[in-house]
Amino acid sequence: MAELLHLGGIDDWAQAMYVLGRELSNDPEATAAKIVSMYGGMGSLNDLVLYKAGQPLEKENGELDILRSKLYGLCHV
Numbered sequence: 001m002a003e004l005l006h007l008g009g010i011d012d013w014a015q016a017m018y019v020l021g022r023e024l025s026n027d028p029e030a031t032a033a034k035i036v037s038m039y040g041g042m043g044s045l046n047d048l049v050l051y052k053a054g055q056p057l058e059k060e061n062g063e064l065d066i067l068r069s070k071l072y073g074l075c076h077v
Contacts, residue, residue, distance in 0.1 A: 001067045004060050008050025032075035039072055 002017035017036070023031045038045040050057040050064060 003066065004050060004064050004067070005048070007060060008047055008048075008052065008057060008064075012048070013045070013048060028073065032077070035071060035075045039068075 002014045004019070005011070005014035005017060020031055020035060023034075040046075045068060048064070050060045
């Protein structure tokens with residue numbers, strides 16, 4: 001997911017995902033709670049759309065949607 005976000009120029013979100021990935025092994029429950037909190041409100045993970053050169057990346061956005069759903073399912077217990 002971080003790589004897709006980076007590809008779409010959403011580097012702040014990509015960096016956040018890299019950091020959370022590193023934190024996961026240290027404190028899985030707290031990290032999962034942080035991840036779930038990223039899904040709510042305006043400007044949330046759910047709102048992100050990947051673009052390159054002003055054009056939406058259809059294939060990559062589809063993949064991002066799948067990964068968002070899987071990640072939420074893994075973290076929302």
